[in-house]
Amino acid sequence: MSNYFSEKIVVDEPQTGLSTFVMPTGAKDVITFAGSLLCGSLYSPKKNSEISSLVAGMLDKGTNNKDKFEVSDILESVGAEINFFNTAHHLQFTGYCLKNDLDTVLCLLAEQLREPLFWDEELSTLKKRLIGNLERTKEDTKKQALITLLRELYPPHHPNHALTTDKKIELVSSVSTKEIKALHKNIYGLGGFNFSAAGDVSPDTINHLLKEQFSGWKEGIKKPYQLDLKARPVKAKERRMPIPDKQSIDMYLGQAIGLDRQHKDYYPLRMAIYVLGGNFSARLMQTVRDDAGLTYGIGSSVLGTNFGSDGYWSTWATFAPALLEKGREMTQDQIKKWHNKGITKKELDAKKTTITGTYQVGLDSTGGLAGRILSNAEQGEKTEHLDEYPEIIKNISLEMVNKTIKKYIKPKELTFVAAGTFAD
Amino acid sequence: MPPKNKKKEPGFKFIKASGGIEEYRLESNNLRILTLQEHSAPVATFMVTYHVGSRNEAIGYTGATHLLEHLMFKGSKKFNKEKNTAIWSELQNVGAQINATTWNDRTNYFEVVPSEHLERAIAIEADRMRHAFLKDEDRQPEMTVVRNEFERGENSPFDVLDKNIWATAYQAHPYHHSTIGWRSDIENVSTKRLQEFYNMYYWPNNATATIIGDFEKKRALALIKKYFGVHPSSQHTIPEMYTEEPEQEGPRRIIVKRGGQTGIVGIGHKTPKGLNKDTYALQVLGKILTEGKVSRLYKRIVDPGLATSLFMYDFPFKDCGMFISYVFLTPETDHSSVEEIVLKEYRQIIKEGIKQKDLNRAKAQIKANVAFSRDGSYAVASALNEAIAIGDWTFYSTFMDHIIKVSRKDVQRAAEKYLTEDQSTTGWFVPQN
Numbered sequence: 018m019s020n021y022f023s024e025k026i027v028v029d030e031p032q033t034g035l036s037t038f039v040m041p042t043g044a045k046d047v048i049t050f051a052g053s054l055l056c057g058s059l060y061s062p063k064k065n066s067e068i069s070s071l072v073a074g075m076l077d078k079g080t081n082n083k084d085k086f087e088v089s090d091i092l093e094s095v096g097a098e099i100n101f102f103n104t105a106h107h108l109q110f111t112g113y114c115l116k117n118d119l120d121t122v123l124c125l126l127a128e129q130l131r132e133p134l135f136w137d138e139e140l141s142t143l144k145k146r147l148i149g150n151l152e153r154t155k156e157d158t159k160k161q162a163l164i165t166l167l168r169e170l171y172p173p174h175h176p177n178h179a180l181t182t183d184k185k186i187e188l189v190s191s192v193s194t195k196e197i198k199a200l201h202k203n204i205y206g207l208g209g210f211n212f213s214a215a216g217d218v219s220p221d222t223i224n225h226l227l228k229e230q231f232s233g234w235k236e237g238i239k240k241p242y243q244l245d246l247k248a249r250p251v252k253a254k255e256r257r258m259p260i261p262d263k264q265s266i267d268m269y270l271g272q273a274i275g276l277d278r279q280h281k282d283y284y285p286l287r288m289a290i291y292v293l294g295g296n297f298s299a300r301l302m303q304t305v306r307d308d309a310g311l312t313y314g315i316g317s318s319v320l321g322t323n324f325g326s327d328g329y330w331s332t333w334a335t336f337a338p339a340l341l342e343k344g345r346e347m348t349q350d351q352i353k354k355w356h357n358k359g360i361t362k363k364e365l366d367a368k369k370t371t372i373t374g375t376y377q378v379g380l381d382s383t384g385g386l387a388g389r390i391l392s393n394a395e396q397g398e399k400t401e402h403l404d405e406y407p408e409i410i411k412n413i414s415l416e417m418v419n420k421t422i423k424k425y426i427k428p429k430e431l432t433f434v435a436a437g438t439f440a441d
Numbered sequence: 442m443p444p445k446n447k448k449k450e451p452g453f454k455f456i457k458a459s460g461g462i463e464e465y466r467l468e469s470n471n472l473r474i475l476t477l478q479e480h481s482a483p484v485a486t487f488m489v490t491y492h493v494g495s496r497n498e499a500i501g502y503t504g505a506t507h508l509l510e511h512l513m514f515k516g517s518k519k520f521n522k523e524k525n526t527a528i529w530s531e532l533q534n535v536g537a538q539i540n541a542t543t544w545n546d547r548t549n550y551f552e553v554v555p556s557e558h559l560e561r562a563i564a565i566e567a568d569r570m571r572h573a574f575l576k577d578e579d580r581q582p583e584m585t586v587v588r589n590e591f592e593r594g595e596n597s598p599f600d601v602l603d604k605n606i607w608a609t610a611y612q613a614h615p616y617h618h619s620t621i622g623w624r625s626d627i628e629n630v631s632t633k634r635l636q637e638f639y640n641m642y643y644w645p646n647n648a649t650a651t652i653i654g655d656f657e658k659k660r661a662l663a664l665i666k667k668y669f670g671v672h673p674s675s676q677h678t679i680p681e682m683y684t685e686e687p688e689q690e691g692p693r694r695i696i697v698k699r700g701g702q703t704g705i706v707g708i709g710h711k712t713p714k715g716l717n718k719d720t721y722a723l724q725v726l727g728k729i730l731t732e733g734k735v736s737r738l739y740k741r742i743v744d745p746g747l748a749t750s751l752f753m754y755d756f757p758f759k760d761c762g763m764f765i766s767y768v769f770l771t772p773e774t775d776h777s778s779v780e781e782i783v784l785k786e787y788r789q790i791i792k793e794g795i796k797q798k799d800l801n802r803a804k805a806q807i808k809a810n811v812a813f814s815r816d817g818s819y820a821v822a823s824a825l826n827e828a829i830a831i832g833d834w835t836f837y838s839t840f841m842d843h844i845i846k847v848s849r850k851d852v853q854r855a856a857e858k859y860l861t862e863d864q865s866t867t868g869w870f871v872p873q874n
Contacts (some may be wrong), residue, residue, distance in 0.1 A: 043481020046813050077734070086742075094802045096809025115809055144748035149749040149771035152702040156872075158596055216816070222586070254497035262700030262873075264592035297539075298530040310582025313589035337592055340585070367534045374536015377555040380482040382817030437596075438700075 022403035023382075026390060028218035031228035034207030034236065038390045038400065039220035042383055048216040049113045049383045051391040054130075055209035056108035057239040061175060061200065066180070067188040068314045070103035070194050072133075072205075075142050075197060076100060079134035088125065097122045102343070104313060104420055106241060106324055107395065108205075111388070127230035133201065137194050144189055151186050158267040159333075161258050162436035166269045166429040169254050169432050170329055175246040177329065182245040206237025211394040215386035241324040245420040246272030248327050251432055258436035266341050266437030270348065271331030275440045276424045278322040278396065284409055286319065290330055290369050292360045292418075293352070298367075301332065304351055311344040312336055323396065330426070338440040349428065356428050359419030373407045447845045450662045451649050452670065460838025462825070463658075467666060470674040472645035474665055475834060477653045481859040485654035487562040488551040489570065490829045492649075493642035494680050495620040496545050496760065501640070502630045503615075504622015507543040508580075508587050509635050513550065515579040516689070518572035520565050521775070528565055537562065538819070543620050547830035553819045556655040560664050567668035570643055577632040584627060593623050598701045599767065602870040606709050609695045610763060610866035614686040628716040644675035650828050654818030656848060686711075686761060693866040702771055703749075703874030706779050709866045715757025715831035721843045722765055722855035727753050728803035729795055729852070730786065731766060735802070737786050738766065747774045747782075763866075764859060776869045787860045794853040804844055811841045822873035 026040045061069040077099070079085040090207065092098060095313035097114035099122065114122040154160045167179040180188070211232075214223055251273070276283055294301040294317025301315045322328030336344040379385050393403055448463065450456040453474070456464040465474040495506050520526045532539040538553040550569075552562035594600040604619045621627070650669065651660050713719055717746060727841040730738050731753040744747045753766040768779050814824040814837075828837035 043479070044816050045812075047809075047816050049816075080458070086735050088738075090802075093733040094734055094798075094805055096805040096807070111811070113813065115812055142744070145742070145746035146749045147769050149703055149769070152772055153769070156598070156700070156702045260700070264595040265589060296533050298527070298533045306586055308582065310585040311589075313586050313593060335589055335593055337585075337589055340589075367530065371534050371536050374534075374555050374558070375538075376536065378484055378536050378538055378553050381484040381486075381553060381819055384816065 020404055021318060022083055023401045026400045028400055029220065029224045031224040032207055032231045034239065035210045035212065035227060035231055036394060037220070037224055037227060038211070038394055039218060039223050040211040040213075040215040040386055040390060041218055041220070042215055042386065044111065044216040044383050046116050046217050047113065047383060048116060048214055048218045049111070049118060049387045050212065050214040051109070051111045051387040052210070052212040053107040053109040053391060053395055054205065055106060055241060056204050057104045057106040057366065059105050059242040060204050060238060062196070063174065065188050065196070067185060068147045068192050068200050069108070071140065071143065071147075071189065071192045072197050072201050073101045073103035073108050075135055076133050076214065077141040078143065079136065080133055081132040084134075085139070088129065091121060091125050092309045099126055113384070119218070119222065123223075123226045124230055130205065131231075131234055135194050135201070136199050140192070140194050140197065144192070147189050148186050151189065152180050155182050156260060158263055158265065158436040161260060162267040162269050162434050165256050165258055166271045166331065166432060166434045169249070169251055169256065169434070170271060170273045171248050172226060172246055175248070175292060176242070176324070176326050177248075198431065201215070204238050206235040207231065208237040208239035209241065211391055213390040213394065215390065216383035238304065244325045247274065248329070250358045252430040254432045255433045256432075257439060258434070259439060260437055263437040264333045264337065266338055266435050266439070268334050268336060268341065268345060268433070268435045269331050270431045271329055271354070271434055272427060272431050273327060274319065275327045275328045276322065276425070277328060279324050279325070279391075282421045282424065283322065285413050286330075286421040288365065288410070288413050289360060289418045289422045290317050290319055291372075292364045293355050294332055295368070296371065300351055300355065301334075301348065305334065305344060305347050309347060311340050311347060315348065338438060341435060341440070344431070348433075352431070353428050356422055356426050359422055360415070362415050365413070365415050365418060369410055369413070372410045377406055405415070450659065452666045453662055454767060459835045461607070462834070462838055464834070465662065467645065467669060470645040470671050470672055472665070475649060475651040475825065476658055476661065477819065478656065478658060479653065480638065480655045482817070483556045483655050484553060484554045484818055485559045485652065485656045486548055486551060486553045486822040487559060487566065488651045488822045488826060489566045490547050490549040490649045490651065490826050491831075492546075492647050492679070493548055494544050494546040494830070495618065495622070496615045496620070497642065498615055498622070501626060502634050503618040503626040504587070504620070505626070505630050505635055505638050506548055507620055507622065508584065508627065508630065509575075509638055510541045510543045511583045511587055512549050512575050512579055512635060513569050513573050515576070515583065516574045517569040518570045521574065528569070531561060531565065533842050544830065545616055545620060547826065549826050551819070551822055559652070559656055559661065561758050563664045563668050567672070570645065570648065570669070571672050573639065573643075574637060575632065575636050580632045587621075588624065588627050591624055591627055595855055598697075598699065598705055598870045598872070601669060601699065602697050602705055602707050603765075604696050604767065606707050606866050606868040607763065608692050609868070610689070610709055611686055611709060614684055614760060615682065616758070616760065638859045641677075642679065643678065644679070645672050646674040647679045649834070651822055651825060651829075653821045653825075663824055670724045676773060689864055692862050695866070695868045696871055697868065698871045698873050700869065700874070702874070704770040704774070704776055704872060705867040705870035706768045706770065706776050706783070707765055708780065708783055709763040709868075710861070711864045712755055712764050712859055714760055715762065716833055716836065718821065719855050719858065720757050721847050722851040723755050723859065724759040724807065725800065725803045725844065725847050726790070726852050727755050727764065728806050729799045732803070732806050738768075738783060741782050741786060742768055742779060746771055746778055757827070757831050765832065776871070780867060787856065790853060790856045795849050797849060800847070800849050804847070807844050808841060
């Protein structure tokens with residue numbers, strides 16, 4: 018396993034500003050692919066961060082040469098899919114197709130990215146649907162709790178900040194075709210364009226196709242957005258979001274940690290949090306769920322650490338309204354215990370073998386592979402990093418882990434957020 | 442078909458092969474074994490499917506199959522917390538993906554493991570097949586865990602509507618209740634009842650063990666024999682569920698009013714048993730109606746902005762099922778206009794049939810789905826599990842062969858036969874602000 022990825026992934030740059038990472042596997046006939054360009058919300062004009070998400074939403078609504086039904090027909094008649102997503106940093110796409118249809122699908126992808134048709138009428142119906150989806154998120158206890166937590170932890174325009182649902186609706190409503198066209202013209206292009214594929218695929222075929230399809234495309238954004246904002250100095254805030262007629266409450270306990278994934282303490286801290294709540298055999302699931310039966314699910318993780326962002330850690334759980342306070346108390350007790358005494362060598366060793374094994378199990382399908390390879394590339398890491406990762410984990414010492422818990426975790430300063438229907 | 446001698450394994454009887462999958466019976470206890478070797482990644486999936494699901498429950502113990510599935514993780518004779526060999530840590534500590542699921546017709550336990558740890562997965566599943574603890578002191582906290590799972594489902598307007606449509610469409614047959622069960626049954630079912638359930642159904646002769654991925658067949662079968670061979674087959678006959686749903690004699694309708702933001706319309710029609718030949722035409726029909734942006738209902742409803750999304754499902758079950766289309770409305774759209782558009786499309790297909798182009802597209806979509814259902818050992822296990830559940834695992838391996846044969850007339854005839862008003866159950870979720 019030591020050189021598994023670096024030996025199998027073929028890295029190339031068929032066009033300047035377009036990097037490819039292609040991994041042939043033993044899968045038969047199927048190919049999954051993923052890609053991204055630096056065109057996410059952070060590159061929208063400051064007055065309206067939703068413009069980029071509407072650009073992404075319009076990419077499957079026709080091109081200069083094909084209307085939206087022709088586009089869909091090309092894909093659906095061969096059972097293929099291409100989906101576009103907008104994130105803080107990226108326009109991302111994922112797709113799959115059968116081996117024999119790769120040519121058709123990649124040609125269409127290029128056309129969608131390079132020559133989208135931005136019709137007023139289409140924008141109007143897309144906005145209607147997006148607003149409908151946003152209205153629906155108002156009844157989603159987990160989403161509303163997370164939005165509230167991120168608004169407490171981060172200031173506006175920080176990549177980890179979240180807009181309220183009403184604000185998003187307001188911004189989506191105001192986007193015009195002119196703004197979409199302008200943003201696409203200004204920021205889409207070659208530069209920070211990464212493309213990964215896995216499955217029954219030849220790297221030469223992919224590179225040849227992409228070179229042909231993206232030849233002559235203009236330059237886009239080359240380097241990730243440089244962050245100049247930090248998390249708020251928030252301490253022990255408490256927020257409750259009432260949502261009627263809900264039988265389960267979503268709770269977050271969270272805190273900004275002030276480090277990104279390049280920081281030397283990142284992996285030791287992540288390991289510490291994995292021991293606390295990374296999987297079913299972690300402490301929180303074993304105590305709050307398995308012993309006490311207070312929740313169906315509880316977990317803890319580090320997020321928001323990409324591209325220099327000062328990330329956060331949070332613990333998330335669901336509780337029946339009548340069990341919320343008891344659940345919260347027990348969760349906080351476990352966090353305090355973990356903070357005061359640290360983790361044990363036995364726990365660290367067990368989680369090291371978990372992560373190494375999980376890595377191996379992740380090779381089972383092509384879908385996971387394309388995404389993992391892309392994520393590594395987006396971070397600016399070489400493919401060797403995918404092989405080094407288990408080694409990085411193996412080399413983490415108990416001392417490093419317990420030191421980072423003390424350094425970054427402040428149990429008394431955790432922000433508490435809950436959303437749902439509260440007991441009287 | 443490989444030569445016969447390749448399939449001779451001591452202690453096992455070879456039954457049949459299809460699509461690369463081989464079926465054996467462990468002669469000592471009649472455990473069925475399915476194998477599919479695929480060495481593209483150093484990963485294997487082991488799964489045990491018990492032929493028991495929520496269709497085997499009745500009033501007072503709905504949700505028992507699922508609650509029992511949870512208790513199966515609380516420990517068994519060799520794998521438990523006291524011995525420091527708890528099931529979760531034994532498997533997760535080597536990086537395995539481990540879980541279990543319960544549905545109408547089956548309960549399955551699975552482990553996706555680095556190949557070298559396959560034996561551990563087999564040993565654990567064999568031990569808990571007959572030696573699970575099922576203690577009352579474990580049921581108490583696990584009941585509230587499952588109740589929270591139920592409560593989380595109740596948070597979702599779609600889940601609530603779906604439960605209500607099934608409960609309205611099916612009155613006598615146990616598909617009436619969802620697999621999670623009714624809240625009061627989850628809270629009150631006794632440990633004794635769960636133990637009886639376990640002792641009735643958890644036997645090698647009522648289970649299928651499946652091994653897929655990177656393993657050596659001879660050794661894997663030897664491990665199956667070593668660990669599962671210690672169990673006898675049941676002394677009793679596994680009881681058959683015999684309740685049949687009486688014929689529906691008119692359309693049914695249900696409205697759910699709860700706090701929420703946007704409406705949902707669900708229209709269900711009863712379908713035949715999963716192994717009925719019409720299942721293939723109905724699968725094609727479902728794709729034509731709702732799969733993709735050129736599907737008929739997407740073009741009529743989502744594309745003009747009347748809904749944010751839509752989908753349909755028609756899962757083949759052991760007994761009769763349901764062809765249900767769900768539409769998630771945009772804020773200004775009224776339920777009745779969308780309901781009428783869906784029914785109009787149904788009527789049009791019944792009257793005029795479908796175009797060859799639509800049929801070809803649906804088949805291409807299914808072909809890709811089938812290819813991706815072979816992408817990885819877990820994907821295969823997951824799809825195969827549902828075929829095992831309905832009573833014939835070759836439903837999985839021969840599915841595409843049957844789909845290819847579906848004609849335009851077959852689709853029209855299936856629509857005419859099943860999408861009738863008298864067989865329909867329509868549900869609306871009406872949000873209360």
